[in-house]
Amino acid sequence: MTNRVVVTGLGVLSPFGVGVDSFWSAVKAGENAVDAWHPPGAEGFPVQHGATIKQDTQALVAEELVDFKLPKHIERRAIYALIAAKEAINDARLETELGQAGIAVCSGVPELDDASLLALAEQPKANIMNYALTEREQAIKRFSGIRCSNDVLATTLAEQLNTSGFICNVSGACAGATQAIGLAYRAIKRGEASVMLCGGADSVLSIRTLSALHLLGATAETQRFANQLCRPFDQDRAGLVAGEGGAMLVLESEQHAKARGAHIYAEITGYGSSLDAYKVTAPHPEGLGAISAMEGALQSAGIGAQNVQYINAHGTSTPLNDVIETKAIKSVFGKHATSLGVSSTKSMIGHWIAAAGAPEAIATVLAIRDQFMPATINLTQPDEGLDLDYVMGKGREASINHALSNSFGFGGINASLAIARYYE
Amino acid sequence: MNSHLSSVALVGVASSFADSEFSLLFDNQPEHIAVPRKLKRYMAPAAINSLTATSEALAHISLAERATEVGIYTSQTGYGSPFYSEFSAALPESADSAAQTFKALWSSERVNPFLITNALNNNLLGISGLNWQLNGDACAFIRDQLGAFGALQEAIVAIDAGECQLAIVAIAGNSNDPLARWLQDSESEMAEEVTNGATTLILASEEWLSKTGHKAVARLSILASGYHLNTEQLNTLIAEYVKPSHFLSYYIESAKGKNRILADALASCNVANHHLNSYSGSDICPGVVTSVACNLSTLRKQNHSTGVCVNCDQAGFYSFVRIENESL
Numbered sequence: 001m002t003n004r005v006v007v008t009g010l011g012v013l014s015p016f017g018v019g020v021d022s023f024w025s026a027v028k029a030g031e032n033a034v035d036a037w038h039p040p041g042a043e044g045f046p047v048q049h050g051a052t053i054k055q056d057t058q059a060l061v062a063e064e065l066v067d068f069k070l071p072k073h074i075e076r077r078a079i080y081a082l083i084a085a086k087e088a089i090n091d092a093r094l095e096t097e098l099g100q101a102g103i104a105v106c107s108g109v110p111e112l113d114d115a116s117l118l119a120l121a122e123q124p125k126a127n128i129m130n131y132a133l134t135e136r137e138q139a140i141k142r143f144s145g146i147r148c149s150n151d152v153l154a155t156t157l158a159e160q161l162n163t164s165g166f167i168c169n170v171s172g173a174c175a176g177a178t179q180a181i182g183l184a185y186r187a188i189k190r191g192e193a194s195v196m197l198c199g200g201a202d203s204v205l206s207i208r209t210l211s212a213l214h215l216l217g218a219t220a221e222t223q224r225f226a227n228q229l230c231r232p233f234d235q236d237r238a239g240l241v242a243g244e245g246g247a248m249l250v251l252e253s254e255q256h257a258k259a260r261g262a263h264i265y266a267e268i269t270g271y272g273s274s275l276d277a278y279k280v281t282a283p284h285p286e287g288l289g290a291i292s293a294m295e296g297a298l299q300s301a302g303i304g305a306q307n308v309q310y311i312n313a314h315g316t317s318t319p320l321n322d323v324i325e326t327k328a329i330k331s332v333f334g335k336h337a338t339s340l341g342v343s344s345t346k347s348m349i350g351h352w353i354a355a356a357g358a359p360e361a362i363a364t365v366l367a368i369r370d371q372f373m374p375a376t377i378n379l380t381q382p383d384e385g386l387d388l389d390y391v392m393g394k395g396r397e398a399s400i401n402h403a404l405s406n407s408f409g410f411g412g413i414n415a416s417l418a419i420a421r422y423y424e
Numbered sequence: 425m426n427s428h429l430s431s432v433a434l435v436g437v438a439s440s441f442a443d444s445e446f447s448l449l450f451d452n453q454p455e456h457i458a459v460p461r462k463l464k465r466y467m468a469p470a471a472i473n474s475l476t477a478t479s480e481a482l483a484h485i486s487l488a489e490r491a492t493e494v495g496i497y498t499s500q501t502g503y504g505s506p507f508y509s510e511f512s513a514a515l516p517e518s519a520d521s522a523a524q525t526f527k528a529l530w531s532s533e534r535v536n537p538f539l540i541t542n543a544l545n546n547n548l549l550g551i552s553g554l555n556w557q558l559n560g561d562a563c564a565f566i567r568d569q570l571g572a573f574g575a576l577q578e579a580i581v582a583i584d585a586g587e588c589q590l591a592i593v594a595i596a597g598n599s600n601d602p603l604a605r606w607l608q609d610s611e612s613e614m615a616e617e618v619t620n621g622a623t624t625l626i627l628a629s630e631e632w633l634s635k636t637g638h639k640a641v642a643r644l645s646i647l648a649s650g651y652h653l654n655t656e657q658l659n660t661l662i663a664e665y666v667k668p669s670h671f672l673s674y675y676i677e678s679a680k681g682k683n684r685i686l687a688d689a690l691a692s693c694n695v696a697n698h699h700l701n702s703y704s705g706s707d708i709c710p711g712v713v714t715s716v717a718c719n720l721s722t723l724r725k726q727n728h729s730t731g732v733c734v735n736c737d738q739a740g741f742y743s744f745v746r747i748e749n750e751s752l
Contacts, residue, residue: 042526107545107566122525124518154570155739164650167741168574169566171545179563183578190585211529216538275496275553275562280466280541292492292559410541411550413562 008262009092009250011084015051051243051350078156080246081201092250102166102193104184105153106176106200108354173409178357182271194256200355201246228378232315232344235383243350247358272296276412287328293414301418310403315344341373343391357407364405433640436626438480440473442619444705454480473622474596481624495561495588498549499571501597501709569737572711589632596622597709621708647744672697673719674734723749
């Protein structure tokens with residue numbers, strides 16, 4: 001059995017606020033959500049910018065999740081996922097079908113609240129482990145995020161929404177959400193599910209995770225560009241700028257969507273994933289894994305490279321990714337590469353790490369719906385050899401029938417989704 | 425309640441566990457393979473067991489032809505990383521403030537910069553891909569029993585859908601991590617060392633079997649899986665899938681509520697079985713993949729033709745998988 005897979009619901013909680021409308025109107029306008037960010041109590045923290053959710057988490061719960069019975073301790077990213085899922089479900093007008101829906105989501109590194117970590121760090125070295133282990137209640141709060149429940153998104157959504165269908169929680173580092181959407185697409189295509197809720201939510205704006213990314217040299221730390229720090233493809237790009245949020249899509253088989261009269265935004269036509277087998281923290285210098293993922297997406301979509309008009313790039317603003325992604329696009333698309341619009345919405349919303357692919361897939365769906373390519377903002381001078389059409393500075397109207405959404409992650413994991421305008 | 429009927433050929437299976445009562449259930453325990461020093465830097469501790477198990481499972485299989493036709497699907501149990509000791513060397517003996525402690529950390533060259541990749545749940549996927557130079561379809565699933573099931577399920581359907589010809593399903597984990605144990609039970613004794621373990625299954629398409637002349641050692645079918653099993657559904661599944669002629673392996677986390685009912689119902693079936701939880705060391709990487717390896721090992725030893733594995737995690741996610749022994 002092979003089903004066509006369509007997108008019938010969207011939900012986003014982004015640094016621009018709650019809802020797809022606030023997200024997409026800001027992205028279309030080329031607004032910048034990156035701002036100064038200083039974790040309280042960590043003076044001199046090397047990472048000083050981020051794209052944060054402005055609303056207080058408890059206020060978000062009170063306003064958006066009043067109908068849910070949430071557990072006492074629930075991670076911020078699970079709250080983000082639930083808010084986005086609720087909007088996507090309402091948008092898709094899923095009712096009784098929700099109980100049979102499947103779930104495919106992604107997770108990164110579990111949350112650990114900064115206050116707890118700081119309290120721990122204030123202990124003399126000899127006391128640190130003892131301190132953590134002798135204050136059980138505090139330690140559970142502090143460490144349960146490190147050690148436990150990294151399937152929190154899948155289990156929280158399944159429990160709160162009372163779904164009983166196909167379920168998986170992917171760990172694909174920065175490719176995680178694209179992989180989750182890809183697996184949801186496959187599950188419907190192969191007939192294992194009729195409806196899937198998929199996407200991701202993440203927040204790495206914490207001392208612990210950003211410390212680790214800093215140690216790896218992945219974060220942008222210069223003060224030179226203030227909030228214009230996320231500069232994909234620019235000659236002065238200096239690393240990733242972290243963001244946070246949740247984004248979910250409802251995918252359905254075409255037959256299921258039409259039978260219930262659902263509104264169809266677009267069609268997911270293909271998915272490709274691959275491994276670099278090169279290095280854990282750096283992409284293959286020729287982009288072989290990225291090439292393989294994009295070719296896989298085109299192949300499963302049954303389209304040629306010349307059919308594609310737009311790519312929502314991984315575009316992290318790191319020195320390595322942007323060069324190699326450009327190389328890979330040139331390799332896959334040949335001469336057609338210069339006819340493509342290639343933009344990075346991370347320039348506006350930052351890098352949501354494990355969840356990054358979810359808002360980007362939604363931006364791609366809406367780009368197709370509105371026939372509008374979002375911009376890469378903060379890009380003033382493309383780096384040497386980066387000579388594609390990166391939709392610099394300002395988005396524009398364009399004819400888009402087929403598009404790709406790329407995500408590449410630590411561990412050398414690559415994923416690409418093919419998304420198309422829906423025709424009966 | 426999801427029902428699945430796919431059947432897929434199993435062409436390789438191996439496990440690598442620290443010595444324990446549980447490890448005796450397997451055919452043999454291979455020696456750890458040698459891993460390049462550079463690769464070790466990127467690896468979470470349990471990865472060595474997984475590379476060993478995968479190497480053993482692939483012993484008679486060549487990956488030389490086209491690495492893009494080989495899919496790999498992984499899951500991890502426990503973290504194993506980061507340990508406190510990984511930060512310890514960089515921390516000042518005393519600090520006036522948290523900022524001072526963190527500054528020491530941020531500027532230290534004594535902290536492994538790959539800490540975050542070692543802590544990620546796709547560490548095993550990346551390491552395995554590097555070690556075997558795999559470029560094909562790939563996914564890491566989170567985690568424990570749900571992750572193990574996700575990896576097996578995706579491998580089966582990827583083979584079925586032609587997305588790969590050969591699928592490596594690699595699961596690794598650890599237990600006795602002091603912090604994790606303590607969080608579960610503050611009265612427990614601190615274990616002196618972490619113990620690691622891993623299981624790998626190699627699945628193949630019919631096309632690959634006929635092309636290479638390999639024989640399947642077993643066939644696997646996912647019979648049912650999902651959350652929220654009620655008593656009626658549970659009894660239906662057991663009646664339908666657990667037969668007296670089968671060998672049953674079951675691992676049910678948490679002896680409370682519905683899980684207790686499931687464990688009791690399975691224990692009272694008139695069928696030869698291993699209650700895997702009762703073996704010390706079985707918590708290293710519990711889940712359907714390890715249960716399948718255990719079950720097949722017993723089928724071979726006892727000349728049984730059919731086995732069934734039932735797994736259920738703390739959150740109530742359950743799975744039923746059938747194994748047909750093809751080596752009789």
